[in-house]
Amino acid sequence: VSKVGILDILQAKKESRKLIMVTAYDYPFGLMADEAGVDMVLVGDSLGMVVLGLDSTVQVTLEMMIHHIKAVVRGCKRPVVVGDMPFMTYNTGIRDAIINAGRLMKEGGCDAVKLEGGSNFAPVVEAIVKAGIPVQGHVGLTPQTAGALGGFKMQGKDAAAARKIIDDAKALATAGAFSIVVEAVPAPLGRLIAESVAVPVIGIGAGVDVDGQVLVTHDMVGLFDRFVPKFVKQYTSIRPTIIEAIKTYGDEVRSSEFPTSYHSFGMSDDALEELKS
Ligand code: KIV
Ligand code: NA
Numbered sequence: 001v002s003k004v005g006i007l008d009i010l011q012a013k014k015e016s017r018k019l020i021m022v023t024a025y026d027y028p029f030g031l032m033a034d035e036a037g038v039d040m041v042l043v044g045d046s047l048g049m050v051v052l053g054l055d056s057t058v059q060v061t062l063e064m065m066i067h068h069i070k071a072v073v074r075g076c077k078r079p080v081v082v083g084d085m086p087f088m089t090y091n092t093g094i095r096d097a098i099i100n101a102g103r104l105m106k107e108g109g110c111d112a113v114k115l116e117g118g119s120n121f122a123p124v125v126e127a128i129v130k131a132g133i134p135v136q137g138h139v140g141l142t143p144q145t146a147g148a149l150g151g152f153k154m155q156g157k158d159a160a161a162a163r164k165i166i167d168d169a170k171a172l173a174t175a176g177a178f179s180i181v182v183e184a185v186p187a188p189l190g191r192l193i194a195e196s197v198a199v200p201v202i203g204i205g206a207g208v209d210v211d212g213q214v215l216v217t218h219d220m221v222g223l224f225d226r227f228v229p230k231f232v233k234q235y236t237s238i239r240p241t242i243i244e245a246i247k248t249y250g251d252e253v254r255s256s257e258f259p260t261s262y263h264s265f266g267m268s269d270d271a272l273e274e275l276k277s
Contacts, residue, residue, distance in 0.1 A: 001078045004039055006112065006134045006178050009080060012039070012211070013200040019179075019212025021082075021202055022220070025051045025068045029217060030075025038079050040202075042214060043069045043110065045084040045144070050218040057143050060086040062100055069108030082136050083110035087144040090115045094127045101128045101135070114181065116142035118168025122175040129176035137172035139165055139193075140206065141184035152229070154205070156185040165189065166196050173197040181214060182206040184231065205231030 012019050021040040024030045025047045033041045047068055048054040062085075069083045083104040090097035101113045112134035115121060125135045140155045149155065156162040162185070169180050179200040182193055187207025194201040194210045203210035215232060218224040222237030252258035267275075 004078055004080050006080065009039065009179055009200060013198070019200055019202060021212060021214035022217045023214070024072045024075070024217060027071045027075045030072035030081075032075075033217070034076045034078050039212070040080045040082055040214075041072060041076050042082045042114065043072050043084060043108075044114075044216065045086050046216050046218075047084075050216060050224040056146075058087045060084075062086055062089050062103060065104060066108045069104060069110045073109040080112060081110045082112045082114050083108050085113050085115040090121070090124055090128075094124055097124045098128055098131045098133075101133045102131065105133050112136055112178065114138055116144050118165070119171035122171040125172055125175040125177050134178045135176065136202075137169070137177040137180040138183065139168045139172070139180060140182045143183075152184075154184045154186065156189045162186070162189045162192075166193055169193045169197050169201070173199050179211075182210065184229075205229065 009019060019040065020038045021042055022033050022038050023042045023044040023046060024033050025043060030041060043065065045057040045060040045065065047064065048057045048060040052060075052064070054060070065083055065086055069081070073081050085097070085100060085104065089100040097115075104110055104113050113128065114136040115124070116138040117124075118139050125137065128135050141149065141152065143152070146152050156165045165182070165185060166189075169182065172180055177199060179202055180193075180197065181202045181204065182190055184205040185193070187209065190201070190203050190206030191209035193206070200211035202212045202214050204214045216224075219228060219232040220235050222234045222239050225239060228234070249258065
């Protein structure tokens with residue numbers, strides 16, 4: 001299998017081929033996403049919420065990201081692996097942003113980084129790209145600053161707010177972002193954003209007329225269902241399956257049905273006799 005490259009991602013839009021991205025936070029999910037044939041795997045800072053049990057992405061650190069990116073990268077031979085830059089690792093200046101993006105790539109081993117923000121962050125994106133690190137933008141609902149946006153809700157409702165998001169996407173594309181995630185905007189706005197930039201627009205709650213889609217895998221397979229946003233489709237629900245398996249295991253342990261001889265190691269009669277004598 002040949003590795004997907006950044007140029008393949010750009011080419012997909014020219015060929016009107018939809019791009020598939022999912023999140024992964026560890027080795028088994030990296031392997032499964034790879035085997036399923038996705039184009040990009042995002043080690044999202046959603047890590048904090050769906051894997052580490054934090055109540056927002058704000059508390060996620062660069063060290064946590066590096067730790068998890070390493071595991072995902074080991075499982076991903078083909079897809080582009082994108083590592084999220086945590087809150088306050090790119091917000092404190094261009095120099096910090098380059099150093100921290102560099103750590104995600106050098107220590108974590110990802111192929112690209114993603115950061116949240118619009119035109120205000122265009123100079124940061126430009127500097128990281130110039131340093132040799134591909135950057136994916138993220139506009140619309142930006143969870144790291146959801147508080148300032150008035151919570152986890154749709155963005156770009158009125159014309160002025162929508163215009164601002166289009167301008168943000170354009171500024172990121174001009175700054176050299178190789179693609180842009182657009183989260184939680186009206187579908188018609190998603191389409192307009194995709195038409196406004198040459199780089200692929202990856203939607204999550206941005207309607208169907210964008211260049212690709214991303215979902216949080218743990219939402220999509222029903223592994224995390226404490227909160228399910230409108231834009232999530234649950235393709236399966238594995239939580240009950242896992243809970244049932246653990247319960248059955250517990251029942252069988254209590255009743256001594258498990259382990260059977262099949263799951264136990266034997267010992268030669270000679271050795272056993274000698275042991276007992
Ligand atoms: O952290 C994440 O999973 C994300 C996606 C929702 C795009 O940023
Ligand atoms: Na994220």
